[in-house]
Amino acid sequence: MARVAEDDERAFSELVRRFQGRVMNLVSRVLNDRECGDDITQEVFVRVFVHRRNYRRGSKFSTWLFTIAANLAKNEIRRRVRRRNWFSLNALQEVLKDSAIQLADPTEGKESRMEREQLQEAMGKAIATVPEKYRLALVLRDIDGLTYEEIAQVLGIPGGTVRSRINRARGMLKRKLIPLLRREGEP
Amino acid sequence: MKCAQVVRLFGAYWDDETTQAEREWVEAHLASCSSCHKEYEEFTRTLELVGSLPRVEPAPDLVERVLARARRSAPAADVVPVRSRPWVPVTAALALTVIAGSLALPWFGVRDDARRQTATRVTAGEPVRLGPVSENGAPALKAPAGVLPVPGHALVAAAGTANEPDSLFDHTEDVEFILDPVKVQRGRPTVARPPAVQGEKAVISF
Numbered sequence: 001m002a003r004v005a006e007d008d009e010r011a012f013s014e015l016v017r018r019f020q021g022r023v024m025n026l027v028s029r030v031l032n033d034r035e036c037g038d039d040i041t042q043e044v045f046v047r048v049f050v051h052r053r054n055y056r057r058g059s060k061f062s063t064w065l066f067t068i069a070a071n072l073a074k075n076e077i078r079r080r081v082r083r084r085n086w087f088s089l090n091a092l093q094e095v096l097k098d099s100a101i102q103l104a105d106p107t108e109g110k111e112s113r114m115e116r117e118q119l120q121e122a123m124g125k126a127i128a129t130v131p132e133k134y135r136l137a138l139v140l141r142d143i144d145g146l147t148y149e150e151i152a153q154v155l156g157i158p159g160g161t162v163r164s165r166i167n168r169a170r171g172m173l174k175r176k177l178i179p180l181l182r183r184e185g186e187p
Numbered sequence: 188m189k190c191a192q193v194v195r196l197f198g199a200y201w202d203d204e205t206t207q208a209e210r211e212w213v214e215a216h217l218a219s220c221s222s223c224h225k226e227y228e229e230f231t232r233t234l235e236l237v238g239s240l241p242r243v244e245p246a247p248d249l250v251e252r253v254l255a256r257a258r259r260s261a262p263a264a265d266v267v268p269v270r271s272r273p274w275v276p277v278t279a280a281l282a283l284t285v286i287a288g289s290l291a292l293p294w295f296g297v298r299d300d301a302r303r304q305t306a307t308r309v310t311a312g313e314p315v316r317l318g319p320v321s322e323n324g325a326p327a328l329k330a331p332a333g334v335l336p337v338p339g340h341a342l343v344a345a346a347g348t349a350n351e352p353d354s355l356f357d358h359t360e361d362v363e364f365i366l367d368p369v370k371v372q373r374g375r376p377t378v379a380r381p382p383a384v385q386g387e388k389a390v391i392s393f
Contacts, residue, residue, distance in 0.1 A: 009254070016253050020245045028243035038246055042253050049257040123236050142237045148202075167198040174233045181229050 001061050005052045012052075016045050019062070022144060023069050029139045030073045032128035040076060044069045066146070066154045070136055077132045119180070126176045134169035141166050189216065190223050197230050 003011035023044050028037030047068050048055075055064060127135060140146045140154060141162075148166075152159045174181075193216045199205045200213050217224050 009258075012257065013250060013254055016250045020249055020253075021242060024245040024249075025242045029240065034243055037243060038249065041245060042249065042256065045253040046256045046260055049253075050260045119236065120240055123240060127237070138237075142234055143240060163198070167195075170198055170230070170234065173237070174230055177233055177236070178229065181232055 001052070001055055002057065004049070005055060012049055015048070019065055020045070022062075023065065026066065026069055026139060026144050027073050029124070029127065029143050030070075030135055031076055032124045036076060040069070040072050043072055047072075060150075060153075063150055063153045066140065066144075066150075067156075070140070070154055074132060074136065122180060123177070126173055129176060130169050130172050134165050134172065137162055137165040138169035138173065142170075190220060193217070193220075193223050194226060197227060201231065201234060 001011075001015065004015055020041060024037055024041045027040045027044070028034050031037055031040070044065065048065060055061070127138065130138060136155060137151055140151045141148070146154065148159050148162050151162045151166075155162065157165075193213055196205060196209060196213050200210065205213065217227055
C-alpha cells in the first residue's frame with residue numbers, strides 16, 4: 001500500500017488482483033446481486049486509489065478495504081430500500097418452498113448439481129432478507145471469515161455489539177430456513 | 188429456562204468462544220435434551236450452508252476496468268480526519284443571520300431608533316464640547332449643509348467632566364460619525380430636538 005500511495009500503478013494492480021475476490025464475494029453476498037457486486041467492487045478499488053494518501057500506515061489494509069466495501073454495500077442497500085426495488089418476503093418463501101420440494105424429491109438425489117444450486121440460491125436470498133446491520137456482520141463473519149475484532153473495526157462498533165448482531169442474524173437466518181432444513185432432513 | 192440459556196450459547200459454542208465450564212454444560216445438556224439437540228442441529232446446518240456458499244468470483248477484466256477508471260481519477264488531497272461538531276454549522280448560521288440582520292436594519296429605518304436609544308446622556312454641570320474646540324471657544328464642528336443647528340443643544344452639552352477623556356477612545360470621532368450627512372441625503376430628520384432640561388440633567392439625542 002505504501003507503494004500505491006507513491007503512485008506505483010503496478011503495485012495498485014497487484015493489490016486489486018490480490019483482494020478483488022474477497023471484496024467481490026463480500027459485496028455480492030451482502031447484496032445477493034452479482035452484477036451490482038461487480039460495479040461496487042470496482043468502485044471500492046477506485047476509492048482506494050483516489051484516497052491512497054489518506055490510508056494510515058500501520059493499520060491493517062484489509063480492514064480499511066472492507067470498511068470501504070461495507071459502506072458502499074450499505075449505501076446500495078439503502079438506495080434499494082428507498083426505491084423499493086427489492087424482492088418481497090413472499091417471493092423468498094416461494095423460492096424456499098420450491099427448493100424444499102426439490103430437495104424432498106427422492107428421484108432427484110440430494111447431491112445433484114441442480115439441487116445444490118437451488119439451495120444456494122435460496123440461501124443467498126434468505127441472507128438478503130436479514131436486516132442490513134445484522135447481514136453485514138453475518139457475511140463478514142460466516143462467509144468472509146473475519147474475526148470479531150476485525151468486524152468491530154470494519155463496522156466501527158464495539159465487539160459486544162458485533163457478537164450480538166451475529167447471534168441475532170444467525171437466529172433470523174435459521175428461522176427463515178427452517179422449512180428448507182426440515183424438508184431436507186426428511187427421508 | 189435452562190434450554191433458553193443453552194440456545195443463547197449456540198453462537199459462542201460454534202465459534203469456540205465459551206469457557207471450558209460453559210462448553211461442558213452445553214454438551215451435557217445437548218446429550219440429554221432432544222429438543223435442544225434438534226435446535227442445535229438446525230443451527231449448525233444453517234451455518235454450514237452459509238459457509239459452503241461458493242465464492243463469487245470477479246470478472247476476469249475487473250482489474251483492467253479498475254485501472255482504467257483509476258487513471259482517470261485524481262487523487263484526493265491529504266485529509267486529517269476531524270470529528271465534526273454539530274454545533275458549528277448552527278453557530279455559523281446564527282452568526283450569518285445576525286450579520287445580515289445588522290446590515291439590513293438601516294434599510295428598514297431602524298437606524299434612527301437605535302440611535303435614539305443610544306442617545307448620549309450626560310449630567311449637568313460644566314459644558315463639554317463634543318469635538319475639536321476652536322480658538323474662540325466655539326465648537327469646531329460645523330453642521331453639514333442642510334442641517335439646521337439647534338443652538339445650545341446639538342453640539343454643546345452640559346457635563347461635569349469637561350475636556351477630560353473618560354476612556355481610551357477618541358469621542359470626537361464618534362461625534363463626527365453621528366453627524367453623518369447621509370441622513371440629510373435620505374431626507375429624514377437628522378437632528379432630533381432634545382427634551383427640555385429637567386433639574387440638573389439633560390438628555391441630548393442626535
